[in-house]
Amino acid sequence: MSSLKDKLSRLTKSNEASKKPAVPEADELAGDSSVRVGAGVLAEAGASGAGSMVSTDTAGEAGQLGRSWDRLGAKAHHNERGHFVIRRIVYPFDYRHGTYCLGDLIGEAEPLAALGASASKTKGGRSGVSRRSSSVSADPAPAVCARHDRLLFLDTETTGLGVGAGNVPFMVGIGYYEPDGFVVEQMFIRNPAEEAAMLHHLREKLAERDLLVSYNGKCFDWPIIKNRYILNRQKDGAVDPVHYDFLYPSRSLWRNTLPSCRLSSVERERLGLSRIDDVPGSLAPALYFQYLAEGDAALVEGVFEHNEKDVLTLACLAVHFTRLLGGQIPLSRMEPEELYRLALWLDKLGRPGEAEETLRELLDRESDNAADYWLSAASFYKRQGRFGAAVSLWERYIERKRRARVVTPEPYIELAMYFEHREKDLDKALHYAELALERSLGRMAAVRKEGASAEEAATIRKRIDRLRLKRETAAQPARTAKAPATRKSRRTAVRTVEVWQQTLL
DSSP states (O other): OHHHHHHHHHHHHHHHHHHSOOOOOHHHHHSSTTOOOOHHHHHHHHHHOGGGOOOSSOTTOOSOOOHHHHHHTEEEEEETTEEEEEEEEEEOTTOEETTEEGGGGTTTOGGGHHHHTSOOOOTTOOOSSOTTOOOOOSSOOOOOOOOGGGEEEEEEEESSSSOSTTOOEEEEEEEEEETTEEEEEEEEOSSGGGHHHHHHHHHHHHHHOOEEEESSIIIIIHHHHHHHHHHTTOGGGGSOOEEEETHHHHHHHHTTTSSOOSHHHHHHHHSOOOOSSOOOGGGHHHHHHHHHHHOOGGGGHHHHHHHHHHHHHHHHHHHHHHHHHTTOSOGGGSOHHHHHHHHHHHHHTTOHHHHHHHHHHHHTOOSHHHHTTHHHHHHHHHHTTOHHHHHHHHHHHHHHTTTOSSOOSHHHHHHHHHHHHTSOOHHHHHHHHHHHHHHHHHHHHHHTOOTHHHHHHHHHHHHHHHHHHHHHHHHHHHHHTHHHHHHHHHHHHHHHHHHHHHHHO
């Protein structure tokens, strides 16, 4: 009986030993082999909140990482919330990233405050000035003193594209100015349990530098980070900071000028940067999941470099915007489209004098390309109530395109409306309306398309019929005004005759 009990005891111990994970060696504890978490575990942590998870590999970690991390210049960082990996690089102020040096922003960042005080409009909407106008931020931040040492540049790399709870920022890159240089810090989590420590570190940096700068961060980066703060029970970090999102001014200025307003396109066309062997941001999630499966830090080396360049580009883009707002970039070097959109942007930021100067530069150009923006400038003046300047531009455009076969009827319609409603000159209004119909029919015949053109011609015909009727109605009271007097005199004469007849009788 005792022998049977001994056999059962030995069998139970062997089963428990097979289920228990092996204790890692010291080298493994310092490396990556014990932090291999699958994508499914990460998604589960994203949905339930990583704050409730406990790290299995960082307890007792001495801050040393494996050789693959050493090659990246990264090290383990510890705070009251746990461990995570951090990579810190200090750039001298004379480091040139494209057109600008990082130190060019020192003492020159104040114009950026206008970005936070700009007018609010819904994304994708029209500005009410022209079809070329673009949207701006949907939630303007209050105007503050924008010093370079208050700016915190931020860019994230995430496991997906959505902003839901399942999307985890596995890398958060930040940049900020210190007395000895520009610092780029990249925080990286090797498993979901390290997210709370990373978020705590970011919250400390936001407390030191309260002006957040990003590119599409208002719609993507910050909502994701805010969700992660809530899920990790760090609600103090979910307070919205003053946020300068450079995507909105980029769209306002270059929407029709650049192939796209992606950060890579903006830095190439406006900052003179061309990335070589860059890992696209779209590949970052796949590389991270591969790292989770294999534990080799070399797999995410390209992601670190991509994120680092994004942060540097944000700093140099801040220099570009400050110089645009400060009038330090010559207007003569800009294309007509950029000049026009810069004028709209400056007017939107409450700088009408600078907007007027920019428009004058555009209107002084006599090229056909510049003439195409005279109508847009006229619409700008019309919105401001400066009808004299608007009429001058409409007439100037008509004279310039007098011999052109295909011309938009827009200036003719605008002049017809102006003379009808403001000058009360129905003859001139009818004249320009008839010219507008002629131009509309000519354009429709040239392109041999109906649809919108036919609808436009029908609308102009209605305007012409209404103006003709209005002119006839305006002239009719002058003729009918004599009729009542004549009838009254006739009635009086008849009454007088009747009185005479009665008197004679």
